[in-house]
Amino acid sequence: MSTHNAESCVINASLEKVWAAVSAQDFKFWSLVKSTEQASSSSEVGSTREVTFNDGTVQTYRLIEYSLIKNALTYEIIESKPAVNFLSAQHTIQVTRVTANNTSFVQWISDYSADGSEAAVLDAKYKKLEALAELAKSLEN
Known part of the structure; x- marks a missing residue:
């Protein structure tokens, strides 16, 4: 089982x-x-930052990398209520210019500790896909 997930659009x-x-x-x-x-x-x-989700989940994220050169940021979950079922997770979001038509390639990567379950990785996959689609919808010309 992989504890790595990457989604893009x-x-x-x-x-x-x-x-x-x-x-x-x-x-x-x-x-x-x-x-x-x-x-x-x-x-x-x-x-x-403390992120409150509509289902009542509250997670605290710590920014561990921020790059204006790479247009990327990485954050980790340091607290979750209710608790998550893995020891740690790091998430990276990177934006790259598509020069052919001035669009943007966005990749969102998550890496979980070895105890990250298949269910957690799959949940992240579908949530990322939804979030990326909503990001696109909110920004497209």
Whole structure:
């Protein structure tokens, strides 16, 4: 069983527009997210944000990498209520310019600790696909 999941899409919007939506880390484009509270600047490595989902789940994320060169950020779950059934997870979202037509390629990768279950990885897969589709819909011209 793999504890790695990567999903991607092409969005009909400029890299600048897509990166602005992703790098805010407020997940406003995602219908599963009710609210996000940030403790500090969204680009400050080590900063945390509390994400409340519509089902009542509350997760705290810590930003562990932020790159303006790569248009990428990586965050990890440091707390979850209710608790998740794996020790750790790191998630990376990267936006790349598609030069042929000024669209954007977005990839969202998750890596779970060895105790990550197949159910957790599959759940992440479908949630990412939904979130990427909603991101695209919110930004496309």
